[in-house]
Amino acid sequence: MSAGKYRKDHNCLNCGSHVEKHYCSDCGQPNLELKESFWGFVSHSIAHYFHFDNKFFQTLTPLLTKPGQVTLDYLAGKRARYINPVSMYIFVSIVYFLVVYSPKHVEKETTHVKSNEEKQVLDSAGHVLNRIGFRDSSAIVSRTKRSIQEGLDRAEFKKMGFKQQEIVLTDLKKLNKANRSDSLNKIISKLSVIHDERNDSTYDAYLARQKNLPLFQKDNWFERMIKKRSISIGEKSEVIQETLEHNRPKQYFLLMPLLAFFIMLNFRKNHIYYLDHLIFTIHGMTAYFIVQIFTAPLLKYVFGEHGVMGTLIELGVLIWICWYMYSSLKVFYQRSRKSIIGKMIWILVLYWLAFSITETVMINLIYYVAT
Numbered sequence: 260m261s262a263g264k265y266r267k268d269h270n271c272l273n274c275g276s277h278v279e280k281h282y283c284s285d286c287g288q289p290n291l292e293l294k295e296s297f298w299g300f301v302s303h304s305i306a307h308y309f310h311f312d313n314k315f316f317q318t319l320t321p322l323l324t325k326p327g328q329v330t331l332d333y334l335a336g337k338r339a340r341y342i343n344p345v346s347m348y349i350f351v352s353i354v355y356f357l358v359v360y361s362p363k364h365v366e367k368e369t370t371h372v373k374s375n376e377e378k379q380v381l382d383s384a385g386h387v388l389n390r391i392g393f394r395d396s397s398a399i400v401s402r403t404k405r406s407i408q409e410g411l412d413r414a415e416f417k418k419m420g421f422k423q424q425e426i427v428l429t430d431l432k433k434l435n436k437a438n439r440s441d442s443l444n445k446i447i448s449k450l451s452v453i454h455d456e457r458n459d460s461t462y463d464a465y466l467a468r469q470k471n472l473p474l475f476q477k478d479n480w481f482e483r484m485i486k487k488r489s490i491s492i493g494e495k496s497e498v499i500q501e502t503l504e505h506n507r508p509k510q511y512f513l514l515m516p517l518l519a520f521f522i523m524l525n526f527r528k529n530h531i532y533y534l535d536h537l538i539f540t541i542h543g544m545t546a547y548f549i550v551q552i553f554t555a556p557l558l559k560y561v562f563g564e565h566g567v568m569g570t571l572i573e574l575g576v577l578i579w580i581c582w583y584m585y586s587s588l589k590v591f592y593q594r595s596r597k598s599i600i601g602k603m604i605w606i607l608v609l610y611w612l613a614f615s616i617t618e619t620v621m622i623n624l625i626y627y628v629a630t
Contacts, residue, residue, distance in 0.1 A: 266290045315350075318342045322546050326583050327590030330539045344541045348548075355548040356508050359555040502625045503618075510617055514610070515540055521609045525602040526592050539591055546583060550576060 270276075271283040271290065278290045318341045322329045333341055431447050469477050519540040523533055554576055562568035584607075588599050 314340065314342050315347070318347060319549070322542060323549065325590075326543075326546070326587035327539070330535075330542050330587075330591055333538065333542075334535055344538050344545070348541050348545045351545050351548045351552075352508065352511070355552050358552050360504050360507060503621055506621060510614075510621065511544070514613060514617065515544055517613055518544075518606070518610050521606050521613075525605055526588075526594070529592055539587070543584070543587060547580065550579060 265281050266272075269278045269290075271278050271286060271288060273288040274283060274286045276283055276285040278284070280290075282289055318329060321332075329341060332338075333344065428447065428450055431450070435444060435447060516537060519533065519537040522540060523531070523536040526536075554572055558569050558572055562572065581603075584603055585599060588594070588603060589596070592599070594602070
């Protein structure tokens, strides 16, 4: 890997020890001349780069295609061909969080997709109105169709101002009063929930609405306390979410030793040291990050998270996770299929609980710091 002219002197410039040949037996530094030509410097740097690049791909391929094998080889002493697990994890995790948790810009829909959505909404609105006996020439029908067009898409309705939401709901209630319709009832019910949430954007507004409700519909003191907290968190939701995503790498990093502990508990009869379980976990998390590096941009920028292709990609990733986890546990721990499946379920449940608890703790900490 080293490139350059070797020194004739036999003292190590790094630690001062005696050097027999080209490398120091104490610190491993090559006994090279300090001054080198420009091309020597460039060739030396390129050699180091391609040495890392070569080892990276030698580790990457079996890590993804042969679950558990890289860990077995590494623990058996076959380490020259592979990158150190922690070094690879750090490198891959940096790329992962740059790609997956990069700032999310508002994505504009294409004209073709938007026109198709609008056509579907209008067709749905026309079907409801025709069924209850209204003609398209009626002014209220046109206005109501526009209201339903906005209302059917709950995300769009949420973007509307409070007064705009009130106008839409008023028109729908007038239409429903004149001509009873189960479809309109469902639409009104869904949109009323969103409207109430908008109305309760502050705790004072929530209390004002509570005063106008009948006694049996008012919230009790505990419900009011929960509502106050949720409103306070909602007011700072953007700050909380942004801070949460910013601290996500720390959450994954801190949970990784805990995941290794869960694996050790389930496979304690294998009598393996905790460090070996941890290396196995590091390799597994690294493989997961690599898959997400390629799939997350497709979901975010190409297909969208709620489209058919997005759903298929998410399903494919979930299937891959189950396959990879099962295969790696089977190869590394050498247990029966039934035992592996049972223990895998327990590990996933324990990790999900730990993730949920830490998520709640982080949200509360961020909330108290923000307030």
